[in-house]
Amino acid sequence: MAAAAPIPALEEAFADSPPLHQEILEYVSRNPQSLGLFQRISQYIIDTKQANADDRDGPATKRRKLETHPGSQIEIVSKSTLVAELSSQPSLLRIPDISFSIPQRKKFTLVLTTAALGAFNSNNSVEFGVHLNEVDYVACVPVPEKAAKQWNFAIFVKNSHGISDIATDPLLFTVTDTSPKGSAPAESGDIRQTIIATLNPILPINVAEPSVEIFRSLTANSYRKNEVSYHVKSHLGTKEGFLFFLKNAIIWGFKKPLFCFVFDSIESSSYSSITQRTFSLTIKTTVEFGGKEIEFSMIDQVEHPAIDDFLRRNQLKDASMAEARRAKIPSSLIKENTGAKSELQAAENEIAGIDQNDSDDDDDEDDDDYEEDSDRSDHTDASDSGDSDAEPTSKERIPRNLAEEELGSELEEVDNTDDDESGEEN
Known part of the structure; x- marks a missing residue:
């Protein structure tokens, strides 16, 4: 019987048992169809030996x-x-x-x-x-x-x-x-x-x-125009990637690091860096998952309604306004700001043409310093017609109403015309 041709995998796998190696070679020479099986067995033995050696190293x-x-x-x-x-x-x-x-x-x-x-x-x-x-x-x-x-x-x-x-x-x-590859034609x-x-x-x-019931992008798919997009483009630092809002998780990919926020790992979510075109979404993880805050920036404002709806439906934004997470105001500041108007309220009053100082001080007849000024309008006109570089008072800095603020010089021209006409009549 001719000597069987050497098979490298067999030699390596059974190097410590030459008689068994030779017996396998003789069997393969009589049954060539078994070669593939013995090669797989040999490779398995090689991998197992290597893995066991790794485990023994400590x-x-x-x-x-x-x-x-x-x-x-x-x-x-x-x-x-x-x-x-x-x-x-x-x-x-x-x-x-x-x-x-x-x-x-x-x-x-x-x-x-x-x-x-x-x-x-x-x-x-x-x-x-x-x-x-x-x-x-x-x-x-x-x-x-x-x-x-x-x-x-x-x-x-x-x-x-x-x-x-x-x-x-x-x-x-x-x-x-x-x-x-290799599938039968009948396989679907x-x-x-x-x-x-x-x-x-x-x-x-x-x-x-992904599914449209869970989340769908509000931006048109420019690559496959007849298909729905399920991703939102965003940045993690300088890396550009994509957010996917799925059942029970939010995923960001597909560059390392690849993030998976299962709902159980999310403590809260919040928005920041809001502009007319973009905003940022920050996800804070629970302590068990590291307690990190990870910000995804440069998200198109078009996507905000869909993202906000997803977060609210899955109650992933509620914790961001929890009492325990609000900033604590020092007691000294609380006393100092008691009764002060908020910036939002002040802005609303200004737009509505409300001069709170006038209503609280000058227009209250019960106040001690109330002083009826029948010539107030004449005084105002005189001030307007005076030196434009004069320092205005605090009352003059606040517009009397929104129309006067917006029209500005046009109203002054109307006032001057009325004065001229009154002069001619006199």
């Missing part, structure tokens, strides 16, 4: 971090368990060439079992993944500002929401509106529908998708 390396570029990492606890779940259990779904963005920007094969979801590299080994029982939120939303429709899947586990002090990366991958649905239909029965929660 606590510092037990949580393995995969570095892709500065500031990017994912933390996988007990990778040996994850590898075992993905390699030993039957695959419910296996889709090649899926574009991942987080934690690595690269194409991988997406593999889904009843216990885990992972990304496999070209060598059929696990790069990263998550245990499904640790997943607490999954969103599938349209990729904004693309002519061809694409969908982003964002998968969050504990501490991957972007708002915790001890943070890990979520999983983020993109699919198109096409059928999965696109990749997105296939993934959602497979995930929902085995996840603790269903995949969240």
Whole structure:
């Protein structure tokens, strides 16, 4: 019998057991169709050995971090368990060439079992993944500002929401509106529908998708004009991104850090930096989620009614006006400002043509300093016709009524005309 050709994966997997390695080679030479099976078994053994070696190195390396570029990492606890779940259990779904963005920007094969979801590299080994029982939120939303429709899947586990002090990366991958590669012609649905239909029965929660009943943008979709937009453009510092208002959560993406505000993590929300064109939305998280205030700025004013309606319906704005969160006024200021008009009231009075000083002081006949001035109008006219550079009194700074303030010089011309006519009659 001719010697069997060496198989690198087998040699590495069974390097510590040469007799078993040789027996497998002889079996494969008699049964060539079994080669693929033994290669997968060998790769599983290699991955398990590597993971066990990582675990034995101590606590510092037990949580393995995969570095892709500065500031990017994912933390996988007990990778040996994850590898075992993905390699030993039957695959419910296996889709090649899926574009991942987080934690690595690269194409991988997406593999889904009843216990885990992972990304496999070209060598059929696990790069990263998550245990499904640790997943607490999954969103599938349209990729904004693309002519061809694409969908982003964002998968969050504990501490991957972007708002915790001890943070890990979520999983983020993109699919198109096409059928999965290798699917039978009779199979219906696109990749997105296939993934959602497979995930929902085995996840603790269903995949969240946008809908017009939950939220819809009030800005027209300039990329696909006949479709509704579900996102709102905003900025996080200098980074431009998109807010999605979904069932039980608000998501901001899709540049790192990716934020997921589940409703239970939101203490309050508020508006600031309001201008004619834009405003900012600030979300404060609860103490359990870090107690941070994160501001999303440069949101178009057109979107305010839709956002405000979403926040009110889900009672996410009520806490912002809670008594406990209001600024406390020192007692000295309370005494000093007792009876003083608010700035808003003063503005309203001025617009309405109300001179509070006149009504309180000069026009009250019961006051001691009340002095009837029958020539008041003549005195006013004389003051108006005098030196324009003279310092006006406090009463003259306040317009008698809104019409006089707006018309200004036109009213003066009318007054001067009346005086001239009176002079001619005399």
